[in-house]
Amino acid sequence: GIQVEQSPPDLILQEGANSTLRCNFSDSVNNLQWFHQNPWGQLINLFYIPSGTKQNGRLSATTVATERYSLLYISSSQTTDSGVYFCAVEDKIIFGKGTRLHILP
Amino acid sequence: DGGITQSPKYLFRKEGQNVTLSCEQNLNHDAMYWYRQDPGQGLRLIYYSQIVNDFQKGDIAEGYSVSREKKESFPLTVTSAQKNPTAFYLCASSRSGWEQYFGPGTRLTVT
Numbered sequence: 001g002i003q004v005e006q007s008p009p010d011l012i013l014q015e016g017a018n019s020t021l022r023c024n025f026s027d028s029v030n031n032l033q034w035f036h037q038n039p040w041g042q043l044i045n046l047f048y049i050p051s052g053t054k055q056n057g058r059l060s061a062t063t064v065a066t067e068r069y070s071l072l073y074i075s076s077s078q079t080t081d082s083g084v085y086f087c088a089v090e091d092k093i094i095f096g097k098g099t100r101l102h103i104l105p
Numbered sequence: 106d107g108g109i110t111q112s113p114k115y116l117f118r119k120e121g122q123n124v125t126l127s128c129e130q131n132l133n134h135d136a137m138y139w140y141r142q143d144p145g146q147g148l149r150l151i152y153y154s155q156i157v158n159d160f161q162k163g164d165i166a167e168g169y170s171v172s173r174e175k176k177e178s179f180p181l182t183v184t185s186a187q188k189n190p191t192a193f194y195l196c197a198s199s200r201s202g203w204e205q206y207f208g209p210g211t212r213l214t215v216t
Contacts, residue, residue: 030202041193042210048203048204088205093138093197097146
């Protein structure tokens, strides 16, 4: 099956910093989503992005399907951005192990 | 409001008992999914259903059972055969082939 790898596994940043999270996948995919899991466990949809670039406020994402990776950019980090960010691919959704982000005030 | 509800939020059971977790959606989505999350890990697929009265096993179906009698509902039963049932269980739904939306989850503790 498709393998999904996320990096870095952990990231600690000062409030206001920018960050880039990466998701590599081992085969071509039709669907790709980015999620943010908040401290209460709720998974929040960030982007549905099988290809191309999307932006939503301070967050943006780019998927280069031919090279099998996706990037999530977070600009001007806030403490509320803390949590785990997951990349997931395909209909049955194969999840990466996530990037745990800590934003320090 | 449209959305996905899971109940209860926390559930405690004794070892050897079956327990059923509820998942309801009013988004008119065809597909529904159950995932399990262990501490510090990603999500793993237990079962999914793309249409009423039909469902397929995911990667870790052993010890679990589901039913899909109504489009809106996809309950998950954790049976006594599941060796390590303590986990966070998440339900999701989608229009087939499109992005998934998740419920708030149920934390199950079995002692």
